[in-house]
Amino acid sequence: MSAARTRSVETAPAAPAALDALDRRIVNALQGGFPLTPRPYADAAAALGTDEATLLARLRAMLARGVLTRFGPLYQIERAGGRFVLCACHAPAARLEAVIAAINAHPEVAHHYARTHHFNLWFVLAVAHPGAVAHTLARIAASAGVEVLAFPKEREFHVHLHLQA
Structure with a gap:
């Protein structure tokens, strides 16, 4: 997907x-x-x-x-039979750009965020079928040369946050 x-x-x-x-x-x-x-x-x-x-x-x-960081739809992929998974890894500073490039090369990666933490790179995986999660994460980990931790969604919350500009 x-x-x-x-x-x-x-x-x-x-x-x-x-x-x-x-x-x-x-x-x-x-x-x-x-x-x-x-x-x-x-x-x-x-x-x-x-x-x-x-x-x-x-x-x-x-x-x-940068007033807006994103403009687009939010999908409920599970209703279409797919799965979103939040993932994290530690990308050494000397390899950060290479790890980002390797992760982003996978079409299943929806977006990523760099963070100031040991687990300094987070990304969202979007797959068409839940059974594809493990295989896709293994491919990403191998190509990026990092261990990838997966945090599958257990429950969804709808906050409906609206900020006045």
């Missing part, structure tokens, strides 16, 4: 980004959902009082500036 890839690295908190009124309306409105229509960006833009090209440009700009 191929997943959209989002990469993130832990950094010191940045100064708050300057958002104009339209950016704030976009962030506030789109946290709660996105139209499931033939032209979702056009329909979302119309509800915000703007046009599709402007909405797309604003989203791209906020992603480029």
Whole structure:
């Protein structure tokens, strides 16, 4: 299963980004959902009082500036028969970039995060069938040259966190 890839690295908190009124309306409105229509960006833009090209440009700009770290759907892969697994490993500092590249080379890796901890690299595995988890993690561990710890989801919580921009 191929997943959209989002990469993130832990950094010191940045100064708050300057958002104009339209950016704030976009962030506030789109946290709660996105139209499931033939032209979702056009329909979302119309509800915000703007046009599709402007909405797309604003989203791209906020992603480029780091105001948004990700814009996309959250899937409940288990409903489709698949599985998400949170994974962690220790990547030695001298090999960090090589380990990241080896892990990211696998299409089953949805995204990763570098952290300041012994287990300094975390990633999410997305597979089409639960039975593929062990084999896929073994391939990733072998290609990256690190031990991979798996933390399968035991229970799902829906927080519905909405932050006002």
